[in-house]
Amino acid sequence: MRDKLLEVKNLKVSFRTYGGEVQAVRDISFDVYKGETLAVVGESGSGKSVAAQSVMKLIPMPPGQIKSGEILLNGIDLVSKSGKEMEKIRGKEISMIFQDPMTSLNPTMKIGRQITEVLAKHQKMSSGAARARAIELLKLVGIALPETRMNLYAHELSGGMRQRAMIAMALAANPRLLIADEPTTALDVTIQAQILELLKELQAQLGMSIIFITHDLGVVANIADRVAVMYAGQIVEVGTVDEIFYDPRHPYTWGLLASMPDLDTDNSTELMDIPGTPPDLMNPPKGDAFAPRNRFALEIDFEQEPPMFQVSDTHFAKTWLLHPEAPKVEIPEAVRRRMRKLATNYDKPLLAEGGRHHG
Incomplete structure (x- = not known):
């Protein structure tokens, strides 16, 4: 049995606005095991970033509020921790890298100084030891000439190098958990x-x-x-990467798969879109939040929220289609085509041999 590093239980997070209360995360539970990567996917506004930032208690309070739930790191509940206590946990136990390093790196400080400050604070290193370790970290993340680039400011680095520098800073205190929030979205496909x-x-x-x-x-x-x-502030399906890619059970997951371009997509390739838009989380709909966009929706979807049905020991999906009395629905052919394509494409390495270079 693998050890759990993080357990999130029945987490609810809301934001108070002039228009009312936005229920950004609506009663989610998930675990992260030691040494594993858990990907959290969903459209913009699905609550994935809010959930991740809540783990580090980075959401602004107010207007944000953790309404209920537990966030257990090695059995210790972070929800009850004060801001001062969380300062000791952030960086040392949990680190985060963000989508845009320019908003996270200090533009007035050289890259090396930003890394050595983390080392001095969390590892209690002397200035000489911190500098040597910072150079090691920059080398570790693939930045050439680290001794020289220690003395550069963020704006003097390329986008790929800035992201590497931010990863080096996040790793400085040897965190047990790294949260990567859309860390590659702003980069070109090679980087x-x-x-x-x-x-x-x-x-x-x-x-x-x-x-x-x-x-x-x-x-x-x-x-x-x-x-x-994630969809509309809830986790609607969870499983191993193979279960989600090759045996998806929630219609929303089908839509995400079918609308996903692959390595061979060109202008002639037809991608399936998900009709409609996500619901207003100020007034979440009754029943299954995805029902208005789901062409396989049942009557009960508009009346009653589905539970998480178990597909296997590791695979769960929040859809009434998994109820024993639900009509049998075949996965759409567009999704099957995408799954067959994925089976071919994602057995290939991300980069061909010799294709790596420093960004």
């Missing part, structure tokens, strides 16, 4: 592949767990062990 490969290599070397937040299912195929699919 994106390099950063994903880098995260996999670092995880293997350091043994840390990763929560990888993304709106793009294609990105997770080569990095995740398990996948949680």
Whole structure:
């Protein structure tokens, strides 16, 4: 039995606005095991980033509020921790890398100084030891000439190098959990592949767990062990990466798969879209939130919220289609075509041999 590093139980997070209360995360539960990567996927506004930031208690309070639930890191509940106590946990136990490093790196401080400050605070290193370790970290994340680039500001680095520098800073205190919130969205596809490969290599070397937040299912195929699919503030399906890609059970997951471009997509390839828009979380709908966009919706979907049905020991989906008395629904052919394509494409390495270079 694998050890759990993180347990999130019945988490509810809301934001108070002038228009009312936005129920951003609505009663979600998930675990992260030691040494694994859990990908959390969903459209913009699905609650995935709010859930991740709640783990580190980074949501602004007010207007944000953790209404209820537990966030257990090695059995210790973070929800009850004060801001001062969380400062000791952030960086040391849990680190985060963001979509845009320019909003996270200090533009007035050299890259090396930003990393050595983390080392001095959490590892209690002397200035000389911190500098040597910072150079090691920059080398570890694939930045050439680290001694020189220590002395550069963020704006003097390319986008790929800034992201690598931010990863180095996040790893400085040897965190047990790394949260990566859309870390490759702003990068071109070649640099994106390099950063994903880098995260996999670092995880293997350091043994840390990763929560990888993304709106793009294609990105997770080569990095995740398990996948949680979020919609309208809830987890609607969770399973191993193979279960989500090759045996998806929720119609929303089908839509995400069918609308996902792959390595061979061109202008002539037809992608299936998900009709409609996500619901207003100020007034969440009755029943299944996905029902208005779901062409397989049953009458009960508009009346009663489905429970999580168990598909296997590791696979669960929140859809009435899994009820024993529900009519049998075949996975749409567009989804099957995508699954067959994925089976071919994602057996290939992200980068061909010799294709790596520093971004």
